[in-house]
Amino acid sequence: MALEKTLILVKPDGAKRQLTGMVFDRLEAAGLDLCAAKVVSVSEEHAREHYKDLSDKPFFENLIKYIRGEFHSIRNNKILAAVFQGEDAIKHVRKVAGATNPEEADPGTIRGSFGRITTDGQFENVIHASGNREDADREIKLWFKAEEII
Ligand code: IDP
């Protein structure tokens, strides 16, 4: 076990459906400690940098539109970003979030409870959570300045 920090984003479907409080509630109830949070306007460049490892995927262009709120009429491309800390926080948050495919995610998870696949095949799964230590370090630096993490 190690004390870790991990990045979460409440994705535009979560914002539109007013699920932000639910996301924080579930993560806090799981014992995770909130140590940074802010609303960010996600530029095209920032979105592409965040998801750069997926740039060769067929769903990449729609993923960029999705995270920038273009499918949910989110004004100013705003999104909520947060850092949670805890023992094995990266795996722990992934477990609370559930599997990537919301139809395969366990019913008790955030994605299993609230995610959906659109008729166009877009996975709308409410929350982003860093996948591993390397991604968490990179993503936290991408979304937060050191002094914003308490
Ligand atoms: P993760 O969010 O569980 O780490 P990734 O494979 O990193 O999953 O993919 C990032 C995001 O891209 C997913 O959360 C989901 O919104 C979207 N995505 C992943 N795979 C697919 C797919 O097969 N079809 C459509 N969207 C997908």
Ligand code: MG
């Ligand atoms: Mg991922």
